[in-house]
Amino acid sequence: MAKPNDKQLQMILEDMVIARTQAGRLWNLQRQGQVGTIAPIDGHEAAVVGAVHALEPESDWVLPQYREPLGLRRYGPEVLDTFMLYNLGHPAGGHIPDPVKVAPSQISLGASIPHAVGLAWGMSLKNESGVVLVFFGDGASSEGDFYEAGNLAGVLKAPVILFCINNQWAISTPTHLQTAADSFASKAEAFGIPGVTVDGNDPSAVYEAVFNARKRALNGKGPTLIEATVYRLGAHTTADDPTRYVPSDELSAAQEKDPVHAFIKDLTDRDLWSDTKQKEIETVALEIMDDAFEKAKNTPLSANSLMDHCFVSDTSRQLRQRSFLMESMGKSNE
Amino acid sequence: MSNKVSELSMLEAINETLHSEMARDERIVVLGEDVGRNGGVFRATEGLIEKFGESRVVDTPISEAAIAGSAVGLAMAGLVPVAEIQFLGFSYQAMHQIAGQIARLRYRTQSRFESQITIRAPFGGGVRTPELHSDSLEAQFANIPGLKIVLPSTASDAKGLLTSAIRDPDPVLFLEPLRGYRGIRDLVPDEEHIVPLGKANLIKKGDDVVIISWSYQVELSRRVAESLEGEGISAAVLDLRSIVPLDIEAISQIVSHCGRAVVVQEAPETGGFASEIIATINDECFWSLEAPVARVSGFDVPYPVGMLESLYVPDEARIRSAVLKTMENG
Ligand SMILES: Cc1ncc(C[n+]2csc(CCOP(=O)(O)OP(=O)(O)O)c2C)c(N)n1
Ligand SMILES: [Mg+2]
Numbered sequence: 001m002a003k004p005n006d007k008q009l010q011m012i013l014e015d016m017v018i019a020r021t022q023a024g025r026l027w028n029l030q031r032q033g034q035v036g037t038i039a040p041i042d043g044h045e046a047a048v049v050g051a052v053h054a055l056e057p058e059s060d061w062v063l064p065q066y067r068e069p070l071g072l073r074r075y076g077p078e079v080l081d082t083f084m085l086y087n088l089g090h091p092a093g094g095h096i097p098d099p100v101k102v103a104p105s106q107i108s109l110g111a112s113i114p115h116a117v118g119l120a121w122g123m124s125l126k127n128e129s130g131v132v133l134v135f136f137g138d139g140a141s142s143e144g145d146f147y148e149a150g151n152l153a154g155v156l157k158a159p160v161i162l163f164c165i166n167n168q169w170a171i172s173t174p175t176h177l178q179t180a181a182d183s184f185a186s187k188a189e190a191f192g193i194p195g196v197t198v199d200g201n202d203p204s205a206v207y208e209a210v211f212n213a214r215k216r217a218l219n220g221k222g223p224t225l226i227e228a229t230v231y232r233l234g235a236h237t238t239a240d241d242p243t244r245y246v247p248s249d250e251l252s253a254a255q256e257k258d259p260v261h262a263f264i265k266d267l268t269d270r271d272l273w274s275d276t277k278q279k280e281i282e283t284v285a286l287e288i289m290d291d292a293f294e295k296a297k298n299t300p301l302s303a304n305s306l307m308d309h310c311f312v313s314d315t316s317r318q319l320r321q322r323s324f325l326m327e328s329m330g331k332s333n334e
Numbered sequence: 335m336s337n338k339v340s341e342l343s344m345l346e347a348i349n350e351t352l353h354s355e356m357a358r359d360e361r362i363v364v365l366g367e368d369v370g371r372n373g374g375v376f377r378a379t380e381g382l383i384e385k386f387g388e389s390r391v392v393d394t395p396i397s398e399a400a401i402a403g404s405a406v407g408l409a410m411a412g413l414v415p416v417a418e419i420q421f422l423g424f425s426y427q428a429m430h431q432i433a434g435q436i437a438r439l440r441y442r443t444q445s446r447f448e449s450q451i452t453i454r455a456p457f458g459g460g461v462r463t464p465e466l467h468s469d470s471l472e473a474q475f476a477n478i479p480g481l482k483i484v485l486p487s488t489a490s491d492a493k494g495l496l497t498s499a500i501r502d503p504d505p506v507l508f509l510e511p512l513r514g515y516r517g518i519r520d521l522v523p524d525e526e527h528i529v530p531l532g533k534a535n536l537i538k539k540g541d542d543v544v545i546i547s548w549s550y551q552v553e554l555s556r557r558v559a560e561s562l563e564g565e566g567i568s569a570a571v572l573d574l575r576s577i578v579p580l581d582i583e584a585i586s587q588i589v590s591h592c593g594r595a596v597v598v599q600e601a602p603e604t605g606g607f608a609s610e611i612i613a614t615i616n617d618e619c620f621w622s623l624e625a626p627v628a629r630v631s632g633f634d635v636p637y638p639v640g641m642l643e644s645l646y647v648p649d650e651a652r653i654r655s656a657v658l659k660t661m662e663n664g
Binding site: 036037066086088089090091093094107108109110139140142143144145170171172173177178179239240244245301303305306307310315317318321325328329331 | 367368370371372373375393394395396397398399400423424426427462463464465466467603604633634635636638639640641642643645646651652655
């Protein structure tokens with residue numbers, strides 16, 4: 001079904017509320033100096049959660065940018081567990097365990113888009129049924145990687161969904177300085193693929209757009225570029241001061257359309273949600289986050305991790321560096 | 335001219351230099367991501383857009399290849415671009431323009447065109463950034479003929495060297511240590527201040543051993559050298575300031591004088607610029623050496639995540655033990 005049923009709507013809202021609640025906790029942890037730089041998801045919940053609920057975690061891959069992980073609960077608890085390690089700066093934060101089809105956060109903007117195309121292409125070469133959805137921002141769409149990969153995807157008819165979250169900002173750069181095009185979706189025309197603009201504050205609309213793009217891809221018709229329009233409700237990251245550049249009236253107008261609040265109201269009006277349910281989900285959200293954080297903090301880390309995983313086995317120089325490291329650690333313990 | 339000085343952080347010195355150079359030369363255009371309204375993610379370009387306007391201070395789309403590539407065109411049009419790459423790790427996206435075009439422009443057009451282009455980029459570790467924000471890539475660029483590479487270690491040098499970089503008719507990659515932005519403060523001349531490119535600075539004299547370095551590692555090397563003073567080791571510190579052009583005479587002179595040398599870099603060991611320094615020492619003054627030249631560097635792995643960073647980045651203890659070992663040798 002192209003539209004989510006009531007049960008799905010409830011699951012989508014659950015995940016949105018969980019993402020929002022956990023984002024608040026994460027922000028506080030960062031402020032207390034317990035985790036590194038955070039890029040809050042606030043304002044993106046409907047776009048991210050709506051999109052992944054139209055995917056099948058068993059067969060479909062998700063390649064995130066960096067703002068999405070808290071919205072990927074549908075892909076299993078491993079995503080949050082790994083994300084908390086990542087936030088601590090633990091090397092295991094890069095390893096989302098098999099068979100979860102989620103790649104770690106991408107810091108190099110746009111760099112995952114060609115990966116997504118290659119992955120989708122490879123899956124079709126191997127006759128595997130499934131699609132790849134890659135998240136990227138309005139800002140990332142200005143990278144050459146986007147144009148090259150979008151073009152390649154069109155030529156190959158790769159089963160990929162290029163999912164652009166237009167949150168109106170790339171750090172301090174507004175969209176009118178990012179592109180002179182009418183929309184980010186309109187760039188699809190040059191790739192010879194469909195481009196769809198969807199209200200990213202409306203999870204059902206996002207679901208439907210991804211559902212259709214997925215169906216199209218699975219039918220061998222190739223990629224779709226989806227632009228979900230949202231508003232970044234928080235700072236770019238914990239290192240950013242948006243009051244320097246975000247007009248306050250624009251922000252308050254966006255807060256009026258807060259996707260989480262709007263969807264709570266919507267489902268409450270339809271008797272699919274309640275205050276009790278809200279409280280219950282918020283409690284669960286914090287419990288699982290605190291658990292994940294505890295687990296992350298208790299994950300051992302040895303100095304050897306610095307040298308591990310560069311190659312399958314060390315080069316002779318790396319072996320020397322490893323023993324040098326161990327030696328100097330020994331010394332500093334004396 | 336007055337000889338007045340002010341105590342500034344390296345960041346303030348860079349910002350002040352951009353202001354004074356833009357006021358001096360109206361051909362200068364500053365371009366990059368978030369350099370305008372936001373004043374740069376570190377505030378290095380703060381106040382420029384207010385003072386010089388949107389046509390000279392340009393918030394570009396997130397397109398490093400176009401930032402570097404359009405700088406070539408701006409230079410061909412007779413302007414003087416000062417581009418910012420938000421973090422050096424994102425110069426990879428611009429690499430084909432920097433390496434394949436900017437650096438070669440004079441050579442392939444036999445000086446019909448030149449790239450009076452400055453590319454500023456922060457880099458270096460110690461501040462627990464996300465991936466690709468800390469990588470020390472200077473050696474990769476040093477292997478591209480036609481590109482000058484400048485790495486200040488003090489606020490005063492940041493001003494003097496950036497002034498020279500902007501005025502230099504050839505392209506200059508100007509690398510700013512993240513840890514030094516606010517962590518390094520010193521006295522900076524208020525008036526015009528020029529430090530020529532290619533002149534190393536012997537920031538501490540010494541007779542027994544010289545520590546050769548650049549960028550933030552100079553600061554650590556200086557601390558080590560000063561602490562060794564009390565232990566009867568007279569260690570000199572040579573700040574290269576630029577690795578292209580390289581001050582071969584200064585290296586040769588101080589190494590010949592001390593007979594022992596330690597080279598410190600933050601980058602991985604293999605193919606790092608320290609190797610080039612040691613090869614140069616071999617060429618210039620091998621017979622004056624009393625011990626093999628030691629190297630302190632990062633490890634041959636990608637720049638690691640936050641929890642492993644302190645193991646990776648050379649610190650005072652590692653520099654110190656390399657110096658002591660060099661003193662024992664020979
Ligand atoms: C290749 C590259 N260039 C620059 C940066 C620095 N940077 C990090 S986030 C960001 C803005 C990204 O904006 P957008 O793609 O719209 O995503 P958003 O943060 O708005 O979700 C920039 C410029 C980077 N990470 N990668
Ligand atoms: Mg954006």
